[in-house]
Amino acid sequence: MTAPTHRLGWLGTGRMGVAMASRLLAAGNELTVWNRTRAKTAPLADAGARVADAAGDLGVCDIVFMCVSASADLIEVVELLVAANARPDLIVDCSTVSAQASAQVRSRTAEVGVGFLAAPVSGNPAMVSAGDGSFVASGPEDAFALARPYLEQIGRSAVRVGEAEQSRLVKLCHNLFLGVVAQAWIEVTTLAEKGGVPRADFLEFLNGTVLASDWIRRRSADLITENWSPTFTMALLRKDFDLGLGEARAVGSPMQLAATVHEQIQSAIGAGLTEHDFLALYLEQARAAGLRG
Structure with a gap:
């Protein structure tokens, strides 16, 4: 060609x-x-x-x-x-x-x-x-x-x-899914850590199961070392959740999980994590679990 x-x-x-x-x-x-x-x-x-x-x-x-x-x-x-x-x-x-x-x-x-x-x-x-x-x-x-x-x-x-404009909705659906997956991943990691399992050990196990993905494997090191250098900032994720939930309201499609994650993103921004990578959602989850002051 x-x-x-x-x-x-x-x-x-x-x-x-x-x-x-x-x-x-x-x-x-x-x-x-x-x-x-x-x-x-x-x-x-x-x-x-x-x-x-x-x-x-x-x-x-x-x-x-x-x-x-x-x-x-x-x-x-x-x-x-x-x-x-x-x-x-x-x-x-x-x-x-x-x-x-x-x-x-x-x-x-x-x-x-x-x-x-x-x-x-x-x-x-x-x-x-x-x-x-x-x-x-x-x-x-x-x-x-x-x-x-x-x-x-x-x-x-x-x-x-x-x-x-169908591609706009598809991309927003993708980013809503990304935020929900990230929050779910962070929640179970925090639960294991609160129960006494080292974060790295839990993630090593998870990455050997069918629930792992290329993205989770790639980002595990950042979650272990708490590297919040931005690949995609908390502010940008909030922007996409704002847009995505707005589209959901417009067509009448319920988004219960995404709405909850939206509030967690807002909490992280309120805590000063606006320009951090969105995996810094972990800091808010760890704080809520009593692992951080």
């Missing part, structure tokens, strides 16, 4: 953006990047990317990928792109944002003849850097066909689930 040769742009060079864009560069693509804080583009510039002076400069690209932190950011940066003299053929958004913001952006890009694909990514920066990210996409079939070769250069899979 002939390698794709589109002119690519990348907007948003936080931890996740750098991890994804780096894989496009490593695959041999020419890439132009932009970020509000120019200094954050340095790792990509060092790897061979061209740095644009303004977001609108990416309009000369055929496809612009983006990864931003919040719904308002998506709306703002897309407007910068579509307001420029030159516009891309397709915008591919890899952020985790609300379906409402995504629909607003889709409508705006359609007004000016620009394609839009919602393609949020699953995986933390380390996983994405290793090629273990996964994409769920929604939008027109031809837009997915155009973006798919590049998404598969970044991650190990790209699945299309609908024509509109």
